[in-house]
Structures are given as C-alpha cells and as structure tokens.
Amino acid sequence: MTEAQPEGAKKKRGAKKAPPRFSREQADVRRSMLIEAATRCLSVGGIGAFTIDRICKEAGVSRGLINHHFESLDGLLVEVYKSSLYASVNNQIAEAKRRRAEASDWPPEAALAALVRSNFSSEYFSRENLLIWLSLWGEIAVNPRLKAAHRELYDAYRAELAEDIAAVAVRRGRQVDAPAQARNFIALVDGLWLEWCLDESVVTPQAAEAAGFEMLEAQLGTLRDE
Amino acid sequence: MTEAQPEGAKKKRGAKKAPPRFSREQADVRRSMLIEAATRCLSVGGIGAFTIDRICKEAGVSRGLINHHFESLDGLLVEVYKSSLYASVNNQIAEAKRRRAEASDWPPEAALAALVRSNFSSEYFSRENLLIWLSLWGEIAVNPRLKAAHRELYDAYRAELAEDIAAVAVRRGRQVDAPAQARNFIALVDGLWLEWCLDESVVTPQAAEAAGFEMLEAQLGTLRDE
DNA sequence: GCTCTTGTTGTACGAACGTTCAACAAGAGC
DNA sequence: GCTCTTGTTGAACGTTCGTACAACAAGAGC
Numbered sequence: 001m002t003e004a005q006p007e008g009a010k011k012k013r014g015a016k017k018a019p020p021r022f023s024r025e026q027a028d029v030r031r032s033m034l035i036e037a038a039t040r041c042l043s044v045g046g047i048g049a050f051t052i053d054r055i056c057k058e059a060g061v062s063r064g065l066i067n068h069h070f071e072s073l074d075g076l077l078v079e080v081y082k083s084s085l086y087a088s089v090n091n092q093i094a095e096a097k098r099r100r101a102e103a104s105d106w107p108p109e110a111a112l113a114a115l116v117r118s119n120f121s122s123e124y125f126s127r128e129n130l131l132i133w134l135s136l137w138g139e140i141a142v143n144p145r146l147k148a149a150h151r152e153l154y155d156a157y158r159a160e161l162a163e164d165i166a167a168v169a170v171r172r173g174r175q176v177d178a179p180a181q182a183r184n185f186i187a188l189v190d191g192l193w194l195e196w197c198l199d200e201s202v203v204t205p206q207a208a209e210a211a212g213f214e215m216l217e218a219q220l221g222t223l224r225d226e
Numbered sequence: 227m228t229e230a231q232p233e234g235a236k237k238k239r240g241a242k243k244a245p246p247r248f249s250r251e252q253a254d255v256r257r258s259m260l261i262e263a264a265t266r267c268l269s270v271g272g273i274g275a276f277t278i279d280r281i282c283k284e285a286g287v288s289r290g291l292i293n294h295h296f297e298s299l300d301g302l303l304v305e306v307y308k309s310s311l312y313a314s315v316n317n318q319i320a321e322a323k324r325r326r327a328e329a330s331d332w333p334p335e336a337a338l339a340a341l342v343r344s345n346f347s348s349e350y351f352s353r354e355n356l357l358i359w360l361s362l363w364g365e366i367a368v369n370p371r372l373k374a375a376h377r378e379l380y381d382a383y384r385a386e387l388a389e390d391i392a393a394v395a396v397r398r399g400r401q402v403d404a405p406a407q408a409r410n411f412i413a414l415v416d417g418l419w420l421e422w423c424l425d426e427s428v429v430t431p432q433a434a435e436a437a438g439f440e441m442l443e444a445q446l447g448t449l450r451d452e
Numbered sequence: 453g454c455t456c457t458t459g460t461t462g463t464a465c466g467a468a469c470g471t472t473c474a475a476c477a478a479g480a481g482c
Numbered sequence: 483g484c485t486c487t488t489g490t491t492g493a494a495c496g497t498t499c500g501t502a503c504a505a506c507a508a509g510a511g512c
Contacts, residue, residue, distance in 0.1 A: 147425075154424075278501085298500080
C-alpha cells in the first residue's frame with residue numbers, strides 16, 4: 001500500500017498538474033448532450049432504460065447533472081420528445097410549406113409527391129427509432145404535457161398534408177375529403193412503419209411508399225409520374 | 227390498549243372461529259386471476275405499473291404469489307400478451323375461417339366485410355387497450371419470445387385476410403396483390419386505432435371503418451352493400 | 453379428527469430507482 | 483495571480499423494485 005499523501009503534496013512538488021476532472025459546458029450545450037444520451041438509451045432499451053444512472057453514464061457525466069439542468073427526469077423526457085418527433089416532423093412541415101409557396105416551380109402534384117416521399121425516406125422511416133417512438137407514444141397516453149405537444153404536432157402535420165391534397169384535388173376538379181385523406185394517410189404510414197419495425201420481412205420501405213401513393217392516387221389520380 | 231391474548235385463547239374459549247385468512251385456488255384459476263390483474267395494471271399505468279407490488283395488490287394477493295405461479299415477472303408478461311392479443315386475434319381468425327368454410331351461406335364479399343367490420347368493433351377497436359398494446363409492442367421489440375409469438379400471430383391473421391381478399395378478387399375477375407393489400411389494411415387499422423387512442427377528436431370508429439372499406443374497395447369494388 | 457399436500461403468506465435482502473444538497477473546482481474576468 | 487461565478491460532482495436518503503424462502507394454514511383425503 002502506498003502512503004496517503006497530503007492533498008497539497010503534488011502541487012507543492014510541481015511534478016505534474018492533474019488533468020481537469022471534468023470540463024464545464026454552456027448550459028444549453030450540456031442539455032443537448034444529455035438529451036442525446038437519453039435518446040440513445042431510449043432507442044436501445046426502451047423506457048426501461050430511461051434512467052438517471054444509465055443516461056448519466058451514457059453521457060459520461062455524474063448523477064446530479066440531470067436534476068441540475070432539467071426539472072426532473074420527466075422534464076428530460078419531454079425534451080427528448082421535442083428533439084425527436086417534434087423537430088423532425090416540423091422540418092417536414094416547413095419544407096412542405098416552402099414548396100407550396102413556390103407555386104411557380106412546384107406544381108401541387110410534385111409538392112404532394114415530395115411530402116409523401118419524405119415520410120418514407122430513411123431519415124423518418126427508420127427502424128432505429130422504433131423504441132423511441134413506441135416509448136414516447138406510451139408516455140403520451142399517460143403524460144398530459146406530452147399529449148398536448150403530440151396533438152399540436154400532429155394537427156399541424158395533418159393540416160399541411162390536407163392542404164397539399166386539397167390543392168391537387170382542386171386543380172384536377174375532384175371532390176375529396178382532404179382532412180380525412182390526410183388522417184388516413186398518416187395512419188397508414190404509422191402502421192406500416194410499425195409493421196416493418198416489428199417484422200422486417202413483412203414490408204420494405206419501397207413497398208410502404210407504394211402503398212402510401214396508392215392510397216392517395218385512388219382519390220386523386222396518378223401522382224408519381226408526369 | 228387491549229391486553230395481548232395468547233394465541234390459543236380464542237380457540238379455547240370457542241367464542242368465534244376466525245374467518246380464513248385466504249382461500250386456496252386451483253393453480254390455473256389463480257394464474258388467470260393474476261393475469262387479469264396484471265392486464266388491468268398495464269391498461270391503467272402502462273409498463274411502469276407492471277410491478278410485483280401493484281399487480282399483487284390489484285389481485286388482492288400477497289407478494290410472493292407471482293413468483294410461485296410464474297417463472298418470473300417477465301413470464302407473467304408473456305402470459306398477458308397471450309391472453310390479450312393472441313386470444314382475441316385468434317378468435318377473429320377462427321371466425322373468419324369458419325365463415326369462409328360455410329361458403330354456401332356466406333358469399334366471399336360478405337365474409338370479407340364481416341372480417342373488416344370486426345376490426346372496428348368495440349371489442350378490438352377500444353381505447354382501453356391502448357396502453358396494453360403499446361406496452362406489449364414495446365416489449366416485442368426487446369423480448370425475443372414475444373417477438374416470435376407476435377410474428378406467428380400477425381402472419382396468421384395476414385394470411386387469413388389475404389385469403390378472403392383473394393376469394394373476392396377471383397370471383398370478380400380482378401387482379402389484386404392480396405398479401406400486400408392485407409398487410410396495408412392491417413397497417414391502416416393499427417394506425418387509425420393509434421391515432422384515435424392518442425387523440426380521440428381526430429377520428430371516430432365509424433370513420434375508421436369507412437377508411438378501411440375504402441382502401442379495399444379501391445381494389446375490389448363495392449363491399450358494403452349488395 | 454387427523455394427517456398431508458401444497459397453495460399462500462410475509463419478511464428479508466440487495467440492487468436500483470429519483471431526488472437533494474453541501475462541497476468542489478473549472479475557467480472567465482479582472 | 484486572485485476572486486467569483488456557477489457548472490459539476492458524488493455521497494446520502496428514502497422508496498420501490500424483483501426474488502428467495504421459511505413458516506403457515508386451508509382444505510382434501512382418509
């Protein structure tokens with residue numbers, strides 16, 4: 001056994017400066033790090049792995065930090081929701097709005113087709129997100145704050161989709177219940193994604209995209225080719 | 227404070243026979259009771275309420291009983307899956323098979339319509355089951371035993387649905403990819419059910435049923451009326 | 453009324469949970 | 483080089499978790 005050294009010993013002798021035991025980060029930087037680590041935990045082990053211990057270990061940080069930067073573990077979960085679902089879906093909405101605004105370049109059909117396709121791009125239609133989404137859905141059913149955020153988000157997306165559908169219907173002189181079609185389309189996408197995640201042999205992303213187009217084309221006519 | 231009585235006192239005096247402290251049940255009866263109590267816990271509080279303490283309290287039983295009747299808490303969850311999803315879906319399959327066998331009374335169109343409708347009956351299309359299914363889905367993604375059971379179950383249901391679809395298509399001389407239509411239909415049902423559970427203002431069971439019929443009728447022609 | 457089987461109880465245990473908080477120290481500002 | 487702010491640590495706490503197990507007793511069988 002080595003003899004215990006007085007605290008100041010190292011400094012006095014000036015041998016080696018001990019490396020910093022941790023690095024300080026801006027509050028929002030650290031929050032992002034924790035949100036990302038928490039998301040990783042969720043995607044690997046589901047809600048059962050959404051734990052102070054595991055998240056802090058994943059982030060390489062001490063146990064006290066989550067409660068310093070978030071009101072509670074539950075507050076962190078809300079932030080994970082926002083940075084996962086919220087952010088990505090809002091991106092889709094914003095892009096679709098932009099396309100629809102640039103009406104000169106993008107005919108309504110092309111804008112709708114682009115929005116449909118984005119649902120099946122690997123960014124959203126991803127098996128990695130299975131446990132994240134499933135865990136968050138389960139929490140939405142129980143957590144009023146999350147439920148409110150979820151409704152707001154889906155309402156916005158549904159409205160955008162309905163507008164794109166309505167634009168095509170008007171141009172083609174078809175009578176379509178655009179809000180209902182938007183709702184059904186979203187249900188189909190969520191359902192296909194779920195089937196794919198739970199059993200990848202049942203459906204491919206390509207087949208899923210085809211199914212999405214088929215549903216809308218039954219009401220609107222061809223969308224995929226000029 | 228009353229004086230502590232010797233244990234045998236009551237019996238010796240023959241005053242009142244203490245009522246039994248518990249009742250013995252057959253192993254399978256008690257197992258059913260525990261499965262039902264566990265299911266109730268799941269539906270109220272999600273996977274977070276799936277706990278030895280809460281389930282035993284819900285069942286009015288002592289803490290040791292779950293590990294006596296099941297290999298572990300996880301084993302109980304598998305039984306909950308079987309008695310929830312497995313049993314109810316297998317009922318649908320069996321009924322559909324029977325209808326298809328009685329071909330004389332049930333034309334294919336009526337058999338398919340009945341199968342479609344059963345998806346939206348209050349027994350299956352129920353908000354009470356939200357947390358149960360969501361919790362079980364989350365577990366399927368993580369638990370190999372459940373995953374295997376899930377695939378077997380969905381494969382069977384998808385096959386039955388595809389057979390019913392194919393029967394109608396053949397009779398009407400239409401070219402239809404029945405397995406794909408069955409898969410898409412199931413995805414739509416699951417997605418609509420999910421949307422309804424998370425936000426009941428978006429869709430009604432009636433509208434959901436209409437959406438289900440619309441999807442199939444786009445391929446097969448009218449199914450709902452003669 | 454007695455015995456025997458076995459379903460049931462309830463305590464004990466270690467591990468892991470979320471939260472709190474006093475102490476610490478990194479690094480900016482002077 | 484010093485001070486001061488504040489991001490960070492890690493021990494401590496009470497609770498709840500799943501499991502194990504010895505003791506108990508209900509009720510069938512004789």
